[in-house]
Each structure stands twice: as C-alpha cells, then as structure tokens.
Amino acid sequence: MKTTTASAVRQFPCEKCPLQEFAHFQRHEKDELEFLSGFKTGELVADAGTTFLVEGANSAHLFTVLSGWAFRYKTLEDGRRQILNYVLPGDLIGLQGSLMKEMQHSIEAMSPVILCVFQRDKLPNLFRTFPSLAYDITWLASREEQMLDEILLSVGRRTALERAAYLFAFIFQRAKSVGMVKDDKLFVPLKQQHVADTLGLSIVHTNKTLKKLAARGALRWVDRGCEVLDEAVLLDISGWQGLPKVPRPFI
Amino acid sequence: MKTTTASAVRQFPCEKCPLQEFAHFQRHEKDELEFLSGFKTGELVADAGTTFLVEGANSAHLFTVLSGWAFRYKTLEDGRRQILNYVLPGDLIGLQGSLMKEMQHSIEAMSPVILCVFQRDKLPNLFRTFPSLAYDITWLASREEQMLDEILLSVGRRTALERAAYLFAFIFQRAKSVGMVKDDKLFVPLKQQHVADTLGLSIVHTNKTLKKLAARGALRWVDRGCEVLDEAVLLDISGWQGLPKVPRPFI
DNA sequence: CGTTAACTTGACCTGGCTCAAGTAATGTGG
DNA sequence: CCACATTACTTGAGCCAGGTCAAGTTAACG
Numbered sequence: 001m002k003t004t005t006a007s008a009v010r011q012f013p014c015e016k017c018p019l020q021e022f023a024h025f026q027r028h029e030k031d032e033l034e035f036l037s038g039f040k041t042g043e044l045v046a047d048a049g050t051t052f053l054v055e056g057a058n059s060a061h062l063f064t065v066l067s068g069w070a071f072r073y074k075t076l077e078d079g080r081r082q083i084l085n086y087v088l089p090g091d092l093i094g095l096q097g098s099l100m101k102e103m104q105h106s107i108e109a110m111s112p113v114i115l116c117v118f119q120r121d122k123l124p125n126l127f128r129t130f131p132s133l134a135y136d137i138t139w140l141a142s143r144e145e146q147m148l149d150e151i152l153l154s155v156g157r158r159t160a161l162e163r164a165a166y167l168f169a170f171i172f173q174r175a176k177s178v179g180m181v182k183d184d185k186l187f188v189p190l191k192q193q194h195v196a197d198t199l200g201l202s203i204v205h206t207n208k209t210l211k212k213l214a215a216r217g218a219l220r221w222v223d224r225g226c227e228v229l230d231e232a233v234l235l236d237i238s239g240w241q242g243l244p245k246v247p248r249p250f251i
Numbered sequence: 252m253k254t255t256t257a258s259a260v261r262q263f264p265c266e267k268c269p270l271q272e273f274a275h276f277q278r279h280e281k282d283e284l285e286f287l288s289g290f291k292t293g294e295l296v297a298d299a300g301t302t303f304l305v306e307g308a309n310s311a312h313l314f315t316v317l318s319g320w321a322f323r324y325k326t327l328e329d330g331r332r333q334i335l336n337y338v339l340p341g342d343l344i345g346l347q348g349s350l351m352k353e354m355q356h357s358i359e360a361m362s363p364v365i366l367c368v369f370q371r372d373k374l375p376n377l378f379r380t381f382p383s384l385a386y387d388i389t390w391l392a393s394r395e396e397q398m399l400d401e402i403l404l405s406v407g408r409r410t411a412l413e414r415a416a417y418l419f420a421f422i423f424q425r426a427k428s429v430g431m432v433k434d435d436k437l438f439v440p441l442k443q444q445h446v447a448d449t450l451g452l453s454i455v456h457t458n459k460t461l462k463k464l465a466a467r468g469a470l471r472w473v474d475r476g477c478e479v480l481d482e483a484v485l486l487d488i489s490g491w492q493g494l495p496k497v498p499r500p501f502i
Numbered sequence: 503c504g505t506t507a508a509c510t511t512g513a514c515c516t517g518g519c520t521c522a523a524g525t526a527a528t529g530t531g532g
Numbered sequence: 533c534c535a536c537a538t539t540a541c542t543t544g545a546g547c548c549a550g551g552t553c554a555a556g557t558t559a560a561c562g
Contacts, residue, residue, distance in 0.1 A: 074404045077490055082407040084400050099386075099393045101497060105400055127386050131378040134385045135350075138378075141392040142350045148399040149335050149356055153325045155407050156333040156451030160550070192509065200407030205550050207510065221509075224560090239328060246352060411518070443541065456518050458542065472541075474527090 010043060012066060012116070019066065019090050019250055024177040026136075026249045035130055036251065042117045046070075046109040048189070053094060053107040062094045062120050064251050068113030069189055073197070074105045083198040085147055086171060089178045090250045092140045098123050111189045118251075136249035143248065155200045158238070160209045163199045165237035168219055172228045173243045189225040213237070261294060263317060263367070270317065270341050270501055275428040277387075277500045286381055287502065293368045297321070297360040299440070304358040310348045313371050315502050316340050319364030320440055324448070325356045334449040336398055337422060340429045341501045343391045349374055362440045369502075387500035394499065406451045409489070411460045414450045416488035419470060423479045424494045440476040464488070 012018060014037045020027050028036065044063070046052040053059060055074065070087040084105060087093055097103040098120040127134040154166045168188075175186050196206040213219050218233040219226055228234070235242060263269060265288045271278050279287065295314070297303040304310060306325065321338040335356060338344055348354040349371040378385040398421075405417045419439075426437050447457040464470050469484040470477055479485070486493060 072400075074400060076404070076408060080408040082404040084403055095389075096393050096397055099390045100397070101495065104397050104495075124382070124386065127382040127389075131375075131382065131385065134382065134389070135375065135378050138346075138385070138389045138392055139350045141389055141396060142347050145392060145396050145399060146347055146351070146355050148396060148403060149323075149325060152335055152399060152403050152406060153327070153333040155403060156448075157327060157331040191507090197407075202551055203509090204511090204552075208550090211510085224508095244352065244355075442539095453519050454541090455520075455543090459518090462542085475540090 012043065012114075013037065014040060017066075017116075019064075019178075022090075022178055024247060025090060026247050029132075032130060032133060035126075035133070039118050039122055039126060040116055041119045044115040044117050046113045046115065048109050048111050051106050051108045052113070052115075053097070053103060053105075055104060055106045056102055057097070058102045059094055059097045060120050062092065062098050062118040062123065063115040064118070065089050065091050065093065066114040066116050069110040070107050070113050071110060071194065071198075072105050072107050081197045082200065083194060085144070085151060086174070088174050088180075090248070092137065092251055094120070095137065095141060110194070133251065136251060139249050140251070154238075160199065160201055160205060161212060162238050163201075164195065164206070164209050164213055165218065165234045166240050167195065167198055168213070168226075168228050169231060169234035169238055169240055169242070172231050172234065177243075184229075184231070186228040187222070187225055188228060191225075192221075195226075263294065263365075264288065265291060268317075268367075270315075270429075273341075273429055275498060276341060277498050280383070283381060283384060286377070286384070290369050290373055290377060291367055292370045295366040295368050297364045297366065299360050299362050302357050302359045303364070303366075304345060304348070304354060304356075306355060306357045307353055308348070309353045310345055311371050313343065313345045313349050313369040313374065314366040315369070316342050316344065317365040317367050320361040321358050321364050322361060322445065322449075323356050323358050332448045333451065334445060336395070336402060337425070339425050339431075341499070343388065343502055345371070346388070346392060361445070384502065387502060390500050391502070405489075411450065411452055411456060412463055413489050414452075415446065415457070415460050415464055416469065416485045417491050418446065418449055419464070419477075419479050420482060420485035420489055420491055420493070423482050423485065428494075435480075435482070437479040438473070438476055439479060442476075443472075446477075 014033050019025055043066075065087055067089050072084045072087060072093070073081055074084060075081045087107060093107055094103065150170075154163050158166060171188060172181065172186055175181055175188070180186060192206055192210065193203055195210065196203045199206060201209070210219070210221070213234075214221070216233050216237070218230045218237070219228050265284050270276055294317075316338055318340050323335045323338060323344070324332055325335060326332045338358060344358055345354065347356075401421070405414050409417060422439060423432065423437055426432055426439070431437060443457055443461065444454055446461065447454045450457060452460070461470070461472070464485075465472070467484050467488070469481045469488070470479050
C-alpha cells in the first residue's frame, strides 16, 4: 500500500544531517544548527507515486527533502498536466503554502522520499531570530525562480530534441551536486510520460525524440527509469551552458 | 535618444509612495517606512525600449517599479527570445542579482518606467533589522515563482488560443490591481512580437490567433499597443480561474 | 499465466512554422 | 509639406514538427 508516514524517531538529527556532507552545500553555524533542531518537528517518508502536497490544500508544513526524487506539477481542468520542476535532496518545498494562503501546485514522489518537516507557523520566528536563515530561504526561493526561468525558455523556444537534451543535462547536473551520479552515470526513476509532461510534448513524440538521444549514446531506458550516460552530448545538443557552480544554502 | 537616467531629486519620498494608495498593497508600519527611506538610494527613469537590467551583469541595485511597463526575458545564443513575465508597478526586480552572483535574465522597459532604487549591499542589514520586510521580500519572490508556474503550465499545455487568452486575462488582472484599468478597459504598450515571444509562437501564427480574440471582442490592436476589452471572454476561452485576491506586500 | 502498465512503431493528420508579398502607419530629411 | 524609409501588422501558400489513432511488443506483477 502506498502512503505517507510520519516517523516518531529522528533518524537524521540536524547535527548529523546527511546533506551537509556535500561540498555543494553551505554548512550551518553552530547556533543555526541548534535553532534548526527546534524548528524541525519530525521526519516523513512518502512512497513512490504519492502526491504528498496537493494544490489548493492549506498545508501546515514546510519541508526539506533529505533523499529521493519528486516533482512539482499543475494540471488543467481537463487533465492536461505540466511538470514544473523536479525536486531533489536539499530542496525546500511548501514555501508558497506557508507564505500565501495555499499551494498552487502539487508534489508527487517518484521514489521513496524522506522529508524533514518544519512547522509553518514557526517561520515568522525564524525570520525574527535568525536573519541568516531567512536570507537562505529567500536565496532558495530565488533559485527556484531562476530554474523556472530556464525551463520556460526551454519549453517556449527550444525544439523537441534540444528541450529533451536540456532536461537531462539539467537533471544530471543537479543530481551530481548531491552525490547521486556514480561512474559518471545517473539513474532517474522517470517514466516517459513524465518527460512528455515536462517538455510539453505528446508521449509518442517524446518517445521518438528520446530514441534519438539514445542513438547518440546520451541515455538509455532501463528497468523502471532512465539512465543518463553522456552529459557532454546533452550539453552539446541543447546548447545549454550548464548551472552556475555556486555553493548553495539549505535549511 | 533612449537612455536610462538617475534623478537626484526624489519625486516620490516613501511616505508619499504612490503605490500605497492601492487597496491591493499592504501598507507599511511607520518604523518600516523610516527604514525604507534610508534603504532607498534614489530614483531612476528608463525610457521605453531600454534594457535596463542585462543578463550576466553584476548589478549593484535592487528596484521596485513605481510606474510603467517592462518585461523580463532570456534569449538563446541564436537569438530566439522567451519573455518570462511582465513587470508592473509594485514589482521587485533584481533580487536574483542581489542574492546570487549575477542576473540570469534581462529586463526591458515597454514604456517609460520609474524605478525606486535600493543598494543591494544593504540587503543583509534589512534582514537583520526588519524581519517583517525580509518576510515581504520572500513573499514577493514566492509570488514570482507562482506566476511562473502558471505561465509554464500555459506555454507547455494550452493551445495557442487558450494561451493568448490566458496571457491577456493575466495582464488585465494584474494591471487592474494597480489601478491601470479604466472603464473596464486596459491599454498595454505591447507589440505582437512581444506576444509571440511570450507564448512561444511565431509572429505569423500569433497574428492569426490574436485576430480570433479580436473577432470575439476580447481585444483590439490600437495605435502603439493593444487594448484589452473583455476580461470575461478571455477567462472563458482560457479556462483560467484568475489570480487569488490576496493583499500583497511591496518594498 | 493472465493482466496491466510502459514502451514502440507506423500511418496519417493538423496546428503552427516559414517564406513571401503585401498594406498601413509613423518618422525623417530635405 | 512631401518623398521615402522604416517598423508593425496582414494575409496567403505550402510545408513540417509534432499530434492523434491504433496496434503491437515487452516486461513486471499478482
């Protein structure tokens, strides 16, 4: 049975947060860590396929992803779906729901996802007592906007092949920075339907486009997902410059 | 000659900020206003057609638009352009440039634009001394993300006609909340090329699509721009629910 | 071992693109 | 105040990228 479960026990106390091991992340000061320990109210595991944040819901929480893959999406009334972005470890989600009345998008897990849970009504207190952390949250919001800008450029102006290449290059670089790339290869638990809904294409055309990338050796469809094999080819086809290599905060 | 000029004189001291007259905006507390007066370093006027924020540049400023129209955009190396969003009075711009190393998009004025200028290196001080204002900035960043989500859904999954209808309904509602709609009509200083680059379509097809909207009485092309005439028709064609009617902060 | 979900493939269609040739309005220099 | 250039908007013709429909093929799962 697929569900979302809260765990009473803390497998990952903030001082031992698995995220801080990556060079990509800015480490917290000691006092920040102490504060965050109190800000955090627990952990949550969402099974693959669970929509654990729903559009329109008034969620009382804010999350940081500790591990796993998820995606943010919106749908039109007749069911057409657009995937807005993917969610990887270190990403903060549910901020919209905390600041505005409600979330305007949903989030679904693509693999088991471990979440660090924060109480949203403690957010004003965070802003009052830890300006440095408030700054980090704003930084993360701004980064999400930057990613969306790039995705929108891609969906609006790139061809199907360029768009697909960009998508996998983008995912590859993000995953690499959180240690998910092994042997220069990356497994992504995606269905082709996800790719189609990300690129704004039909599944049939997506399939044909992906075949071309596969023929170039850029990727391979395996068991229940996709293996990204050649970042250089993807960057070349898409004409994308790659992500700026700046250390980033997390909460 | 088109240029961007800084004015030594303050036409709009914060206590008399023209934006605060709109019910749509949350008013500032007295102490916040005093702080903002010091945070503000001047005013700037950008002529129509000026790109006053350039991708890649390391701008030392942060701006709030006091009046006028502008748009944010990105381009691919071969010149293909995607307009990401429009900028209206009350919008905060240049935040990305302040938080990360540099801006990843450009901004161009579509009409004369009056900007309120803030010094970016004073931002950490704002976070330290006025958590409420820091919260407002985060709110604004989150709102921009929310708008982008909706635009991406539109470009990715709506048909040309729905997309165009959505765009004008969206612009109409935003403009309405800052008092730019008179007699239920709105003039927008847009070229059809802007519309094409926003919707991810060619100019030819954009022209044909706009004709359909004009035939339905939704809008009309006039002198140097477009007049939006019927919000209801636009909402109907697009199937869009409209913007949440929540009061919003500004800086 | 039958069922279902996911991926393929081919045939055909169409929304949107490109090319090309207008028209209309505005702006500029003489 | 006219002549000519320029910029924006139109329109038609033909094409093609990507969509739809339909029928397989796998491969996992109960």
